[in-house]
Amino acid sequence: MLRTRLDLDRIRAARQVIDPVFLDSPLYPCEALGQRLGCAVSVKVETANPVRSFKGRGTELVVSRLGRAAVVCASAGNLGQALAWSGRRRGLEVTVVASRGAPAVKLERIRALGAELELVDGDIEVARERASEIARGRGVRLVEDSLDVETCEGAATIGLELVGGDFDVVLIALGGGAMATGVGYVLKSLSPGVEVVCVQPAGAPALTRSWHERRVVTTESIDTIADGVAGRFPIAEVLEDLLVVADDAVLVRESSIVEGMRLLLEHTGLVVEPSAALGVAAVLEDPERFAGRHVVTVICGGNVDLEAFERWTTPRR
Structure with missing residues (x-):
């Protein structure tokens, strides 16, 4: 095994x-x-x-175990869309932190799916730091792609x-x-x-x-x-x-x-x-x-x- x-x-x-x-x-x-x-x-x-993208498979599983908790994640774009979709379906508040330089089509879709979108200067690692800050400050669940x-x-x-x-x-x-x-x-x-x-x-x-x-x-x-x-x-x-x-x-x-x-x-x-x-x-x-x-x-x-x-x-x- x-x-x-x-x-x-x-x-x-x-x-x-x-x-x-x-x-x-x-x-x-x-x-x-x-x-x-x-x-x-x-x-x-x-x-x-x-x-x-394939990300919906994972966010569906994450969100199914959260109850009504609010969530935040850092994303290059696809995870944020998927989490927004899965969260909206279950009535969750979703915040996504992304780089200001991420593809506009991904950022637009995150907003369209009802998530709060916060943009940062820098790459995905900077976004991850900010998402962690939000999770601590608001007391909400941090979704960490691949670690979760x-x-x-x-x-x-x-x-x-x-x-x-x-x-x-x-x-x-x-x-x-x-x-x-x-x-x-x-x-x-x-x-x-x-x-x-x-x-x-x-x-x-x-x-x-x-x-x-x-x-x-x-x-x-x-x-x-x-x-x-x-x-x-x-x-x-x-x-x-x-x-x-x-x-x-x-x-x-x-x-x-x-x-x-x-x-x-x-x-x-x-x-x-x-x-x-x-x-x-x-x-x-x-x-x-x-x-x-x-x-x-x-x-x-x-x-x-x-x-x-x-x-x-x-x-x-």
Whole structure:
């Protein structure tokens, strides 16, 4: 039995708590994308839901255990939307702290879903500090993505939907680690022959470096368009889980992320945020590793500013 903070029975039970709108997301092979990448490719699409990301699976689980308590979180955008959606459904007051530089589309959706939004100058780590201050000052629950095991076990329900599939590798975007540890835990428990590969931008490498060095490694700055996975301070408990369930963690270049977004648009019709293209980027950078294998990549989010998306993906002339 794998020794992590996660539990299979709790993960199975989570499916009874999470709103069905987030469950059983599409999983299908994409022959055209596979031909371009030189391997069989299936996509697990976590954007076909009200918050356009996988985060709703975790926030549904968190909020279901809170009663009527108010909550606050720091977010790059997707967690805040998901917590606002889940909280509104249950009549909770939700406060989200985000960077002023976060994509406008994410900030607008947080407000539209009824949450109080506070913006800070700086990155997600600054937002986390402010969220902690609010939690202490107001005496409300602080929701900490990836540290709160519910966020990991909610994401782990993706893994339950992958178990039994005819594939060799699952590529998972790596940010705070909730999805990687959750999906990885389920696959290593129930489909141990499947390789779990985590993918992170080279411009935000902290958790990948930590995995390779087997200790928490922090960075002073972030330089990536993949805002959803851009953290500087890995969480020790999350790293301990990741060391148990991940087979590898790799870094990819910004140019590969952009090309991955373009290929997903061209071959699947999906408009995705940069974090969702990390799996495709990993195959682009190391095609020999995946040649002849069946790869599943989790399309984790689709909240992207359309002007930025067009700028990134339109070929320069």
